[in-house]
Amino acid sequence: MxxxxxxxxxxxxxxxxxxxxxxxxxxxxxxxxxxxxxxxxxxxxxxxGFTDARIGREGIFVGLENYIWLFDDPVFWLSVFNTMLYTVVASILKFALGLWLALILNQHLPFKTFFRAIILLPWVVPTVLSALAFWWIYDSQFSIISYVLMNLGLISEPINFLGDPGMARASVIAANVWRGIPFVAISLLAGLQTIPQSLNEAAALDGATSWQRFTKITLPLLTPIIAVVMTFSVLFTFTDFQLIYVLTRGGPVNATHLMATLSFQRAIPGGQLGEGAAIAVAMIPFLLAAILFSFFGLQRRKWQQGGGD
Amino acid sequence: MSEITQNTKQAGLHDDSEGMEQFNTLPRRIVTVYLPLAVFVFVLLFPFYWMAITAIKPDYQLTDYKNYSPFWVIEPTLEHVKFLLFETSYPGWLWNTMLVSFASTFISLAASVFAAYAIERVRFTGARVTGLMIFLSYLVPPSILFIPLAFIVFKVGIFDSRLALILTYPTFLIPFCTWLLMGYFRSIPFELEESALVDGATRWQILTKVILPLAVPGLISAGIFAFTLSWNEFIYALTFISSSENKTVPVGVLTELVRGDIYEWGALMSGALLGSLPVVILYSFFVDYYVSSMTGAVKE
Structure with a gap:
């Protein structure tokens, strides 16, 4: 010592x-x-992103070459468009359906804890494994959805879920929404439970309709938590990789390629680490914009509606 | 969120009454509550039912929708599970996933406990900034990091090993766990620590004998969530692992069981089902902890 x-x-x-x-x-x-x-x-x-690195070989500095190359690459711009479309549509659907589910679960229900537990299952189960189930559900020949619709006489031949560009986009968005609803719903439910019922009662006594109570009491009080939940949801959706990789790998004809999957495809199987890294870096400004938009866009509403600062 | 609760508490508004639901008539409730809820539950759970029913369907019934109802199974079979367990590397993948998840969760929890305690209670210079940095690093998505990480993993020489996953998973687990534990530590009263300090306890003793026992629920929440996150991880495992014996379940099922154009749906679905079961079982035991860690991370 x-x-x-x-x-x-x-x-x-x-x-x-x-x-x-x-x-x-x-x-x-x-x-x-x-x-x-x-x-x-x-x-x-x-x-x-500034080098021409390949797997197992350090690259040399090539300046903006990767970015110039990407700028002229229609597939890259298509992936940017797809990512935007995917994020915007899926986030709006997740928010609307998630809020609806949260409002339902906030009612006085029998077996409430049980419902809350099973509703979260899609979020708990590994995405790749549930995406495999969707792959089977979206099968071009033996899809169960096609089978039911055909039996109901609504369609005459199986829907080509993942083979047609438009259908493929809708299908992957549907699968993403399916997985995201529980997160939004359960998080918003936690927020809803902190809103005192007496406010609603007072408003009802003053003659407010249920729609007025929802827009004038529930939404303003819920806005701060909506901002955070949706920021996370946008973040997860924007950088999604697993679902696309399982369901379509970017196809058909790159219609569902997101920036993350394109970056993976160019970097790992394609071996062009530099180009893949450049795509990943290009995600950052879009990602920041999406996060700032969803966070501050929603925060401002709180102030507009007189929610105090 | 906390400000709302605070406001309501101050105003004495908090109550546990059931609201105005008693004014709703039963038919109205069926249309506005039970029916939509039933649809939601059906849609959210159907893929799992479909997964399970396919996993135990014999091959001859699988695509024969004319003679057998696709929604039910006659003569369920364990053939697919048997195939998975004895003719593929599936047990090895399960073992790898388990090992990697346990190891990375353990490392992350240990590092996070120290970090969260330092930020919340030791209050060193720059603790607030460090806390903010931790939160920001939580927002960095793996799909931006996997390429440079692959480069590093290759250089360090741990490419295609479980160690590569054990060392990289904490990058998304530590920020989350630290953030969550910071919230828990904040709720433990200062007075407990102060009286322990007065009694001559060292910082280490305070942490292990006072703080940690009180933070057990937080540790369980963070641990459960971290475990499921690492069990679900895909992009790192897909990028860093190439040989079959080192793969994790999600990667193994997708890359090894999907061969050519003929999909063995039975085997694929039982692989998905078996791979989901451990997290689902864990989740079912700790639902409340899981929910509190999920909502806790959002609320702070």
């Missing part, structure tokens, strides 16, 4: 005694992980 050199003793002392030393020591494991495997890769990704 006493044979320790004075200097290392004082560092040890600083680490164990002082506020900052202890904070540093406690932050160390998490910081090392996040710096090595999150911050560094993020920077490396930006750098790789």
């Amino acid at each position: 006493q044979a320790r050199p004075a200097r290392s003793f004082s560092i040890l002392g600083w680490l164990l005694e002082s506020r900052n030393g202890l904070g540093f020591l406690f932050m160390l494991p998490a910081a090392v992980f996040l710096l090595c495997f999150l911050t560094y890769p993020l920077g490396l990704g930006v750098w790789l």
